[in-house]
Amino acid sequence: MKKLMNAPGDFVDEALDGLTMANPSIVRDGENGRVIRRAEGARKGKVGVASGGGSGHLPLFTGYVGQGLLDTCSIGNVFEGPNVGSCMDAIKLANGGRGVLRLYANYGGDRMNFDMAGEMLEDEIRTTTVLGTDDIASASPEESAKRRGVAGIVYAYKIAGAKAETGADLDEVTATAAKAVAATRTIGVALAPCQLPGSAKPTFTLGDDDIEMGMGIHGEPGIWRNKLKSADEIADEMLDRLLAEAPKNAGSEVSILVNGLGATPLEELFILYRHASRKLTAAELTIVQPLVGNFVTSMEMAGASISLCFLDEELKSMLAAPAYCPFWRVG
Amino acid sequence: MKKLMNAPGDFVDEALDGLTMANPSIVRDGENGRVIRRAEGARKGKVGVASGGGSGHLPLFTGYVGQGLLDTCSIGNVFEGPNVGSCMDAIKLANGGRGVLRLYANYGGDRMNFDMAGEMLEDEIRTTTVLGTDDIASASPEESAKRRGVAGIVYAYKIAGAKAETGADLDEVTATAAKAVAATRTIGVALAPCQLPGSAKPTFTLGDDDIEMGMGIHGEPGIWRNKLKSADEIADEMLDRLLAEAPKNAGSEVSILVNGLGATPLEELFILYRHASRKLTAAELTIVQPLVGNFVTSMEMAGASISLCFLDEELKSMLAAPAYCPFWRVG
Amino acid sequence: MSTFAVKDVKAIVSKAAAAMVELEQELNAADAKLGDGDTGGMLARVISAIDKAAAASDEDVGACFSAYAKAAAVATGSSLGTLFATALMTFAKGTKGHEAVPLSELAPLFAKARDAMMARGGAALGDKTVLDAIDAVARALEGVSDPLVAKRLAVEATQAALLEFHGRPNKIGRARMFADQTIGLDDPGMLAFAKLCKAVA
């Protein structure tokens, strides 16, 4: 795999430079420049929403900093959690005096660093934590807290961000964010790997005709690996698995995100969406605010994920609330 | 290359189904369903802007139908021009009584079919033509009318669409669209090919470490093929070539589009943008409304293009005017 | 005097459609060397669409060609496909109302098709396109009215055209940009026409 880059060690910082140079609504900050925050800074009196994660997933994570979404985001090297200093900076820079929700995806390094950051700041800033755990392929329903966070975290960002803008307090924002995570399920399918900058080999190998159902966004193992099937069959299996795990109290309204992992053409995402949306309708679900595109990628990995967010009235209105970031705009 | 699709022959129609199902602001229309138009239909009293092109380039072409952009777009099979019937439908459906600008990229099939469509409708609807010819690698400056249209057509769409919304007449819209094309230059670089649905092989082959400077969006030949260089060196060469061809009357304001061809991560586009923007600033150019992202793709082709649109006051204000389509929003 | 009727046209189209199964990837590969690699896929689709198109009448050769032209035009908007539809439309005009068309009409029909394609596509003879092969057939069939001779001459003419242009550069469309690199390569449109002539002969 060929990369348009300079020294591998500069990959992240140069990409962040370009990101902020092209998008004046966000800026780099923090001791090591590894925090992206809204250009206008934390809003006094608003609960802050801070996230963080590894690089290599744009628009995730840093791309979702903006009005009605994240206040700040710490960013690590490619596929590595953000370091503790950046996590501390992200929390501090998100603080508008009413506390900060730490909202990030469930990975070991990220957790350790956000935990440490929270501990180090506990005398100064009240923080809470909500972890994205939407990937149903990564642990059984009984161990759902162990699930990793993937594309569905975009719903949590949108909903928590909107809730914070309403003036809700930290506990309320936290509860709504947790509700969004609890209402969201994702499953991915991988067609081809990506390669880390500076690495000599792709992150995994997959036979010429093979796909892997349930693979994670860093190449974490999935449910099965076998021959490529038709888009409709793949969408069927993904939705069957998602619907089988619908929350007990799920209503009839659902938002769906058909997400590209990087190298999969939009045409193919729309082919998946076409079948998926018909299937949801056949299951007597009403689709609200469907999303199709590259929201959470793994550089040049090929494949897609489908997320469902089962909506109640609050989640629905938070999802529809105005929001703006460089890669997404609502309302 | 693996594709998330069903029968190859259904690729385009299923993708269009999904596109319109997910985006209620646009609908399929035309005898063969190969026209995308704004859901609300042609606006009486507004000059229509109709485009068209082959499939496989989303968001181009159909994705740019919307407020302040295109009224309609005819769509062909993958990498084939739209057929004559669809071109006729696109013109008719764009007609609000004040004539229709046919604004599309300069390719043989597209030209033949839009020409025929215009001839067949000439008693009913007044039409004009502006061709996207921004790719500087595709013909010499002396033969610039032979150049193919690539990512820079997005500027022409935006500017012509905005002009039409002002209530300008067909000649004015045509003149402004032509000015936008004349002010725009693009060059691409390819890292890896794509594969047509149903085809047994990629559209071209490129050595493991090789790139091709100047390659077109269907794999048309470029200027040189050689070893991958650093992102900064590549951006340097692309900008040097673009700036060497700056229009004679170019002012100091320029918009830049760093466009991904499909499989190239956003991170890498931002690394290119970082260097390109510095270089433009060093050349005493002021960047206006920079664009970085996948605006014109070739399915899973890897690589990028850089476009410059040299702005005068009119082009600048038309570029900044409000616009909305499923993949892009301004203002 | 030898003639051809709707059933002959249909038989030839069916043969061509069958031949495309084999030719598709080969023509794609030839096109991939010069651009986007879709000549074979496109022609397979277009000829199969034509093959499936019901002729408006079993008696009017012109009506049959007209139905074919429409089917081709619906099936594609590619350069070659559009030119093919243009050629079929020219054949339709030239045979309108005829139940049996003299074989000696083939030469002028091909010549008219060639001219219509030139007008539509803006290419000239010598640009190394499908036009040069069609021109060769138009000239080879002049005065010929025996079906077997016509077939043999068409095959020979297209093969000779391929050979003649092999060492010359493409001058139009995508291939133009390869300039001298196209020397030694067959033009995919010309190759397609030649292979199909052979297949239906």
Next chain:
Amino acid sequence: MSTFAVKDVKAIVSKAAAAMVELEQELNAADAKLGDGDTGGMLARVISAIDKAAAASDEDVGACFSAYAKAAAVATGSSLGTLFATALMTFAKGTKGHEAVPLSELAPLFAKARDAMMARGGAALGDKTVLDAIDAVARALEGVSDPLVAKRLAVEATQAALLEFHGRPNKIGRARMFADQTIGLDDPGMLAFAKLCKAVA
């Protein structure tokens, strides 16, 4: 009684940094089998950052470890890197203010580092992580104060740990999800620790 000072720590770090040049792709490959293939690249970067970090003092071993811990923490936020920084911080606390640390302190230092890493990462012994290798070293070095013996025992202990866990499944982090497929594979963190022990011994 044998002791170690700042210069010994520095020498070991430099050796480790040099060794990473060779180990980087091997460890990436081991990690790629279980997840994201970055163990080698991350460790190379972190150890090189440590190697370049100026120790706060040439006399205080604790200050040296503390500077290393900070350099490691700045260089990464990965699981293993963060745990590594945690371990270095534990070493810093345990050697603070000492110019020469008795080698016999190594065993309790490794034990404390192991416990701090367990607290931070939530893994248990037996989960087949770097912890099991560190635990093996902590136990092997108990009561040892000869540098050559310590090095030999550390190498043997880590090799034995690799062997012991080779046939067992990973139970935490990314690798957990591979379950029984991890049987027969080395844990990349454990492998890295073992390879580095060997390299610096």
